[in-house]
Amino acid sequence: MNSTMETDLLIVGCGVAGLSAAVTALEAGLKVINLERSEEEHFGGNSRWTEAYMRMKNDSEISDDFEEHFAHNAGWNIDPNVLNALTDDAALQPAFAKAHSLPDPEVISAFAQSVPSTLAWLKELGMKFGPQPIYLLTQNTTRIAAMGGGLALIETLRAKALALGGEIRYRTTAIDLVRGEEGAVNGVVAIRPDGAREVLRAKTVLLASGGFQGNPEMMTRYVGVRSKHIRPVAIGGYYNKGEGIRMALDAGAAPAGEYGSYHAEPVDPRSKMAEAVVFIYPYGILVDKHGHRFTDEAPGTVDAHYDNISRCIADQPDGISYVIFDAKVEDIPRWRTSIRSDQPSISAPTLEALAAQIGMPADSLGRTVNEFNAACPKDQGDFDPLHVDHRATTGLAVRKSHWARPIDKGPFQAYPIISTNCFTFGGLKVNSDAQVLDQDGRVIAGLYAAGETMGIYHQVYTGSTSVLRGLVFGRRAGQHAAATQPA
Missing domain, CATH: 3.90.700.10 (Succinate dehydrogenase/fumarate reductase flavoprotein, catalytic domain)
Incomplete structure (x- = not known):
């Protein structure tokens, strides 16, 4: 295996999370490469197939119950000692709280606060949002949608990324992380279209490669034997085989979200x-x-x-x-x-x-x-x-x-x-900048996660927030990478 390229930000995945990060980082002057396991006509994973409903009152205000729903579905039988520890200043929180699988309140707060500015940015790129017909006859919250759905989002973002000099490598699958002597992530091992392996070096890596709904082994391991009856809700889900989650866990990342469940x-x-x-x-x-x-x-x-x-x-x-x-x-x-x-x-x-x-x-x-x-x-x-x-x-x-x-x-x-299976709930623990945390709640230098690869859902999906999760945390990862990399 040879090291064949250098880039500032290497993104594994080409859905709304990966492309949101790419455009953000490219606008800030970083060199960016996205890896996409599918052929070009199927790029985008789940994002290609979704109608991109968003839990919002309009394109500048989230729904009133946005953060409340996450709080009510933060996990099962949560230890009050954990909840109490999370009220402390982040620097003073013990490792068991920092690395807990529940969605960190600071992360959810950052999520909610970043939605309006993220949509404003997308509107500058030409996207439009508003009320859309929906198949639900009764609803308990408010929703809008991206005009043209997820396909319009990924096509708009991809066009902008390529116009800014970004590169997308199709039929290329990342299978492992590369780390330096001090533990910082500085690349991935990838399989090229011809089946050969190569090391791709980068200053930082973002894992935005979806969940594991397309991997029957991981589905059986985490969701159980009933998974034999469950299939992805759309073709894009078959490309989500969980390598991003697995390679990060192997590197010591903390798991987050409910691994035994999925959005059904x-x-x-x-x-x-x-x-x-x-x-x-x-x-x-x-x-x-x-x-x-x-x-x-x-x-x-x-x-x-x-x-x-x-x-x-x-x-x-x-x-x-x-x-x-x-x-x-x-x-x-x-x-x-x-x-x-x-x-x-x-x-x-x-x-x-x-x-x-x-x-x-x-x-x-x-x-x-x-x-x-x-x-x-x-x-x-x-x-x-x-x-x-x-x-x-x-x-x-x-x-x-x-x-x-x-x-x-x-x-x-x-x-x-x-x-x-729309997507699996289990993923990686991240902070509000989408940096991946290890099992002791420490940042794994050089590693980010966004979209389905990060875990924030338990019990019941907070409806119409998954596309927003990808857009927001992809953008936050791109912003943080741009702000912290040396010139």
Whole structure:
């Protein structure tokens, strides 16, 4: 292996995080190279496929619950000693607190504060943001989106990076870090398109190579055997094989985020579309392949609960479920917008015929529906599909909290649903400048992480913040690298 190039900032990845960092650093005068494992037509990983929703009231104000949601989902059974230690000045915090896997409050605060300026910068590059149609019929927060989605973001940023003299090396995969005698990261070992290995030297390295949803070995190791039923939500996820996370952990980086979990979406497994979500289930029932209900389909607005419900689907036999609903769905305004599959529903005039088409025991499905119907409120006059209506079932072991009404009017319909992986929660611990920390909370010199490669999510995804995470921390990494490198 030969050292074949020198650069100021070497970025592993070419999605919104990697390209945000590249443009920022190039604007500051640094020499920058991005490595991208995919061929050029698929560059961008998950960023290429997302609609880039953002948890904001408008393009200059974040949603009111932005930081609060992170605080409420910071981890499981958190030791109060850890929380108390994090209230001290950062320099005085003990190592166990600095390196803890929960999202550091300073990091989340820096995230929230940096969103408006990051979008203002992107607007200067020609991007536009605003309200966009969304497939969620009910929401508990405010959202806008990038016009043109993630594809517009990465194409805009790539064009700017290349115009500023940046370089992108496609079909090139980083597999290990290179460190100097004192431990600072000063390059990577990479595999070129021809399969040969080379050492690429750099003053600093940014890992922005996504999570590990495209790596079945890492998925099984961290998420468990149920991962065999889980696939990436879009083609871009298959390129995210976790090398960035693994090489940093091997170098002593602290893990952060919830390694055993992932951001899940309920998708029609028959569809070839990216993010072929099916969100009609709050207005019907979810059953497993044997015709049994297994979860509360409507504990609240769908955007607040689909993550947990989708992960629950992965635990069912063969990792599949079916939403069952009837002709009364036509009472729901715009109900078809909640289904983005290009495949038709399975439809039949009777429940028995529907069960036969699905390949489900008809007696089991019939018994489930009859028990559900008997448990629904008798008065159906106050059904309000666009607001939580507290119309709950009574007497069932598995309650439905809202929008409970009998399934009794043919024709009956069903969609198959599986749990898909948008991105994994486990990643690397970083500070507010996106510098990677080691297991004692110390900065690993020369190493940054941004986007899905950094870990900040636990329990439930803070919706519509992942693209923002990549943009903000990619930019913060580029800014810090530019400010701290010698001329």
